[in-house]
Amino acid sequence: xxxxxxxxxxxxxxxxxxxxxxxxxxxxxxxxxxxxxxxxxxxxxxxxxxxxxxxxxxxxxxxxxxxxxxxxxxxxxxxxxxxxxxxxxxxxxxxxxxxxxxxxxxxxxxxxxxxxxxxxxxxxxxxxxxxxxxxxxxxxxxxxxxxxxxxxxxxxxxxxxxxxxxxxxxxxxxxxxxxxxxxxxxxx
Numbered sequence: 001x002x003x004x005x006x007x008x009x010x011x012x013x014x015x016x017x018x019x020x021x022x023x024x025x026x027x028x029x030x031x032x033x034x035x036x037x038x039x040x041x042x043x044x045x046x047x048x049x050x051x052x053x054x055x056x057x058x059x060x061x062x063x064x065x066x067x068x069x070x071x072x073x074x075x076x077x078x079x080x081x082x083x084x085x086x087x088x089x090x091x092x093x094x095x096x097x098x099x100x101x102x103x104x105x106x107x108x109x110x111x112x113x114x115x116x117x118x119x120x121x122x123x124x125x126x127x128x129x130x131x132x133x134x135x136x137x138x139x140x141x142x143x144x145x146x147x148x149x150x151x152x153x154x155x156x157x158x159x160x161x162x163x164x165x166x167x168x169x170x171x172x173x174x175x176x177x178x179x180x181x182x183x184x185x186x187x188x
Contacts, residue, residue, distance in 0.1 A: 018181050023110035025174035026127045029134055030103025032167075037097035040089075051089040053158040054146050055079040063156035074151055092141060099133035106130050120183040127178045134171035138164040 014020070040047050053059060057078040061069045079085065106126035112118040142164035146152040152159050 018177065019110070019114060019184070022127070022174075022178045022181050023107060023114070025177055026103055026110060026130070027107040029131060029171060029174055030100050030107055032100075033096050033103060033130075033134060033137075034100035037093055037100055040093045040096065044089075048086070048089050050158055050160065051092070052082065052085045054150050054152050054155070054160075055085045055088065057150055059157050060151040060154035062154055071151075071154075077149060077151075092137065095133055095137055095141075099130050099137065102126060102133060103130035120181065124178055124181070128175065131171045131175045131178065135168055135175075138167040138171065143168065 055078065057075060058067050058070065058080075059065075060071065060074070079088075106123065106129075109118050109123040109126050113120055113123040142152075142160055147161050147164070153161055
């Protein structure tokens, strides 16, 4: 906030601020999650096949082909019920869409914060909620449940661990940046 004793920052310093970086990261994560949800809704069968195969665990054999040399010690975890696979997939899409919507609202909150009409605490809380939802999708659902419980790491064909890790890291890094922002208005 500018007062008589503190001149306004030049435009290049304002757009190079940590607040703008947080806004861009939150907006980008939100756009990504909305596009992921949109893709999963409009091309349901493509990624449903992924969820169905991960749940069924029928390729957790290091590339030996479907239903070949599966580990009998872990196959009791497999879910080959299409109703449960659809419920899991729809639940994933709902959380993806919710994350995208919350992050879109958080992006608007960042813009309003920069204009002085919303508090940093409210803006940060919305951003945190949305980014934690992203972490829940990729770290909890894909890496923890898919990767470990359903042994996705053993599948050559149906293994989404690398993209899930990338998305988790990007969301966590964004979360760190959001929490590094100081309220410039309270320091003026």
